[in-house]
């Protein structure tokens with residue numbers, strides 16, 4: 378396994394916004410990490426990168442890369458080299474006072490030990506592969522001179538520059554135009570197939586998940602709700618939350634953003650309810666759900682949906 | 688960029704003219720007549736008219752302004768009404784000590800403040816930060832006259848290391864510079880620390896860490912560089928202030944300086960001298976903002992693009 382995460386949790390001061398997360402990912406695979414805003418997707422990403430220190434958080438549980446369990450120092454050595462991160466907002470992801478080509482090249486110089494000239498050549502090569510027209514001119518631009526989609530390609534090039542084996546992409550398309558979104562998702566999918574990378578694709582867009590992911594982990598309020606092969610999840614969701622998310626995929630004739638079936642919002646850390654955290658919003662909840670956390674497994678639910686026959 | 692420089696400097700001309708009008712007008716519209724200081728007790732209206740004519744004070748205001756400005760542009764700042772010496776000479780005598788004091792203090796404040804602010808931000812909420820911020824609190828609350836007197840007592844009277852007063856030689860600069868720089872370092876430290884903490888929380892810094900750059904390099908090459916932008920703005924604004932605002936320190940150390948000259952000539956209603964002092968300060972402020980703007984443009988490509 379390229380990445381395997383067991384019982385992963387996050388503590389920030391006195392609160393524990395994330396707990397009991399586990400999933401595994403192999404080369405050439407795309408794992409979707411889905412859930413509404415505030416369900417703990419970004420914290421999971423930071424924890425896997427060993428970056429919780431930046432927000433004053435502490436990691437619980439284990440993260441193993443290529444079969445080797447890593448402590449924070451180990452993850453620090455892998456960052457940028459074996460594990461790369463793509464963040465949500467390309468508008469703020471680049472240093473505004475540095476030319477974008479240099480921001481890509483520095484990764485190659487740092488991790489591959491290439492000469493500045495070779496790093497520059499590699500930068501232009503990567504940019505061309507990501508279908509950036511006039512790569513040399515773009516490389517000499519500053520971030521504010523580029524469009525959002527172009528900036529996200531730069532961020533992706535930055536992630537690829539150290540020849541990583543695993544990419545964690547935290548909502549890489551949320552901040553972009555719909556047309557650009559599709560291109561970026563396509564680019565990421567191609568990278569995985571062509572280079573045999575592992576990709577953790579964080580999104581709250583079930584449509585994207587259906588399109589490119591192999592497996593899906595559904596998060597709700599800092600816990601795993603369901604982990605399934607993508608086909609199984611869409612044909613037979615077992616957790617009511619997964620079912621509701623699937624029902625939310627915008628189809629023609631639906632108002633965008635309307636969440637049929639899930640009124641309410643994800644509670645914040647301080648307001649996590651006892652028992653199953655989804656029970657206040659769940660149509661199937663009963664007294665048991667309000668008091669007892671559901672058993673862990675492929676789906677964490679006391680009253681899972683039935684598997685349809687045929 | 689060169690284009691911008693030329694335009695930015697040309698833009699200073701109308702500003703300079705406006706400032707000169709204001710300086711000229713303020714002094715002629717505030718109450719108090721300098722002729723009163725010159726007249727012997729009991730002299731008649733003829734004597735008054737004669738003196739007014741001698742200094743051009745009987746002309747209409749616009750004419751007076753024109754004469755004054757024409758002189759200023761040729762380096763003739765007029766003649767002091769009280770001392771009857773050329774104002775340019777009086778300014779020339781104080782501008783050197785003022786520049787030395789202000790320049791040294793500003794340089795030390797910048798350097799010390801940026802280093803201390805960066806250290807404090809790196810050790811946020813741990814003992815080095817608390818120690819530095821304790822010093823900052825002291826530096827921003829201690830009145831400079833009191834600090835000056837303390838330094839004189841300690842280093843001049845007790846230890847005899849530096850002269851008590853005067854403006855002769857480098858040794859006489861040490862204590863006044865220290866007095867001003869203490870407050871300056873406190874200000875710059877505070878601004879640098881806050882700016883660094885703010886910059887460190889930006890999104891792109893997270894990604895720099897994700898790229899695997901060494902934390903020290905991120906702090907110095909990226910976070911500090913961004914934090915310096917607000918610091919540069921503050922420092923540029925301080926250039927004018929440091930030149931004229933050192934009055935108390937000049938007084939405590941009995942140093943000649945622009946600030947002291949301004950205060951003294953104000954109390955004597957010595958128009959030409961006051962005007963010249965104010966003009967010097969205005970020029971210092973204008974050059975300060977010019978320097979600040981140019982530095983900003985050099986540091987930030989977004990500023991440069993906005994200029995096109």
Ligand SMILES: Nc1ncnc2c1ncn2[C@@H]1O[C@H](COP(=O)(O)OP(=O)(O)O)[C@@H](O)[C@H]1O
Nearest residue numbers: 389394413414415416417418419420432645646
């Ligand atoms: N720095 C932090 N301090 C305290 N709580 C946090 C912090 N960051 C995130 N959280 C909490 O953790 C939960 C999950 O956040 P996040 O991982 O950002 O969700 P997502 O990325 O799925 O939208 C939220 O309830 C949020 O309030």
Ligand SMILES: [Mg+2]
Nearest residue numbers: 415418419547
């Ligand atoms: Mg998020």
